[in-house]
Amino acid sequence: MGLNAGDKAFARRGLARHLEPVALALAFEGGFALAVMILDRENRALPSDALYVAVALGSFAAAFLAAMGLRAYRARLGLARALRDPLEAELPAARPGPEGAWRSLVLACRAEARKEAAARDAAAKAEMDAFIASVHALKTPVTALSLMAQRSIADGRALPGAEVGIEADELARLLDRALGRLRLADFESGSRITRIDAARAASESVKRHRRILISRGIGVELRGAALVETDGVWLSFILDQLLSNAAKYAAARIRISLSGSGGRAVLEVEDDGPGLEGDDLLRLSGKSAAGSAGAGWSSAPGPATSGYGLYLAFEAARRLGVGLEILGPDRQAEGGRSRGALARLELPLASDPLDDLAPA
Amino acid sequence: MASLKVMIVEDDPVIRGLAAEALERWDLAVCLPEPDEDILAYAAREDPQLVVLDVGLPKLDGYEWCARIRAVSRVPILFVSARAESSAAVRALAQGGDDWLTKPFELELFAAKVRALLRRAYSWAPEPSPLLERAGLVLDYERRSASFAGSSVELGKNGSALLKRLLERDGRVATRDELMDALWSEEAFVDDNTLTVNVTRLKKDLATIGAEGMVETVRGSGYRIA
Numbered sequence: 001m002g003l004n005a006g007d008k009a010f011a012r013r014g015l016a017r018h019l020e021p022v023a024l025a026l027a028f029e030g031g032f033a034l035a036v037m038i039l040d041r042e043n044r045a046l047p048s049d050a051l052y053v054a055v056a057l058g059s060f061a062a063a064f065l066a067a068m069g070l071r072a073y074r075a076r077l078g079l080a081r082a083l084r085d086p087l088e089a090e091l092p093a094a095r096p097g098p099e100g101a102w103r104s105l106v107l108a109c110r111a112e113a114r115k116e117a118a119a120r121d122a123a124a125k126a127e128m129d130a131f132i133a134s135v136h137a138l139k140t141p142v143t144a145l146s147l148m149a150q151r152s153i154a155d156g157r158a159l160p161g162a163e164v165g166i167e168a169d170e171l172a173r174l175l176d177r178a179l180g181r182l183r184l185a186d187f188e189s190g191s192r193i194t195r196i197d198a199a200r201a202a203s204e205s206v207k208r209h210r211r212i213l214i215s216r217g218i219g220v221e222l223r224g225a226a227l228v229e230t231d232g233v234w235l236s237f238i239l240d241q242l243l244s245n246a247a248k249y250a251a252a253r254i255r256i257s258l259s260g261s262g263g264r265a266v267l268e269v270e271d272d273g274p275g276l277e278g279d280d281l282l283r284l285s286g287k288s289a290a291g292s293a294g295a296g297w298s299s300a301p302g303p304a305t306s307g308y309g310l311y312l313a314f315e316a317a318r319r320l321g322v323g324l325e326i327l328g329p330d331r332q333a334e335g336g337r338s339r340g341a342l343a344r345l346e347l348p349l350a351s352d353p354l355d356d357l358a359p360a
Numbered sequence: 361m362a363s364l365k366v367m368i369v370e371d372d373p374v375i376r377g378l379a380a381e382a383l384e385r386w387d388l389a390v391c392l393p394e395p396d397e398d399i400l401a402y403a404a405r406e407d408p409q410l411v412v413l414d415v416g417l418p419k420l421d422g423y424e425w426c427a428r429i430r431a432v433s434r435v436p437i438l439f440v441s442a443r444a445e446s447s448a449a450v451r452a453l454a455q456g457g458d459d460w461l462t463k464p465f466e467l468e469l470f471a472a473k474v475r476a477l478l479r480r481a482y483s484w485a486p487e488p489s490p491l492l493e494r495a496g497l498v499l500d501y502e503r504r505s506a507s508f509a510g511s512s513v514e515l516g517k518n519g520s521a522l523l524k525r526l527l528e529r530d531g532r533v534a535t536r537d538e539l540m541d542a543l544w545s546e547e548a549f550v551d552d553n554t555l556t557v558n559v560t561r562l563k564k565d566l567a568t569i570g571a572e573g574m575v576e577t578v579r580g581s582g583y584r585i586a
Contacts, residue, residue, distance in 0.1 A: 172464050207547075210545075
């Protein structure tokens, strides 16, 4: 099947559009080099003239290229519109028979595509709402701190150190979560794989939560050790989300255990709280009820931010290429323990555990 | 040896003041340039033995000042930044920084990092931490031992952490939460019941050197050194 004349003209125009800026840039560069060469040879005493010509040519070329860039950008916008439009384009009327069948098939495909796009848009909007709600949540500890300051000024008493500490920790956690969400968008450029002492990372995360844990009377048991290969900052981010969730819901105890075998390290964070039910688990892991991955955050009954930290932990784990699952109380009881939520993180074990630790 | 001088380049006055205070407690001299002045000229004038550098500064950022300092000096540089990405820390170290600390930080960790860098660069041996004492009961925290009336006893990690916090309160009540905090800093993430067990063990250890009754229970709030 050949191209008709219109298509050929269109292809030619497209080709010209791509080659034009390159050709012109080359021409300018050539002119620029030539000018420098001539001026340099003719009159060695006036290098400033050559510089002047070079700058003038250079700026003209830059202005031209910027204009071309803008044109290319506009063309891309047009292309996007052209790709979107077919969903809306009017289909010609069809005669009964194969033509009619074809027409209804096209219409069905369009309906499916529209539904998917709408679902994606809804998930993105729900996620953005949760993000904004999580930023608003920063106001709670700020308000608490402000009230404490007002009270201490009014009463002429010192600030209550322990309470201030708890609020400041909460503020730091919420801020880290929001910044983590923003950094997720630029994951590749910000991450770096090194050898990490996972027990130490877990211990540091526990310490970051110690004020809230102590005030809630929750003890933490940390067992095992493993050297893993991952990005230390993202691992800490994930651990912080898991611990902050456990600290919120645990009744009296959090158990963190580390083990390694067959090239994989398993880090478990288990609390003795009420645990998470099936629908919540699906929602947090970014899976739809049908089980398809990557459907994204979807709003569910309850406060908009409930579980948002865990959702971000899943997103970070997915980008980091490590496994994360959260099991509810209905999981198979292991050794009689079946209460609370259990988060299981699977990380690549560092290649040679006998090597020294890389400096943190 | 005259006390070493640390230059703290930080634009937030509260953080700057608290950081300076934490170092002065370890007998280190500090100098604090205004964040918008020429840090390099100031450093040349003051000749500090260590530089603490914030990344976000008004005129040039910390990375840039670090590169300029590195062009003329090998003084140890500790970066302090609110940025948490690995790449930010990597960039700081690539520019010639020696260590990295993320905000918000614990003052004790900050002082420990500064001391470690000074020790590495100048074979500086800081004065051993002063012995804590009250009413004849002395704690050597580094050695984890307590002595009283000529005899001494090993306390272990948790016991010495508890006694340190109690002696620091100097007769005032240390709340249960405060003592828990002391234990958690030593990676003993215990719950409230275990605190009671640890205090009981400490009391028993102190009894062996005749210091029974020095740790007093204050009903409903915590413990104190009598």
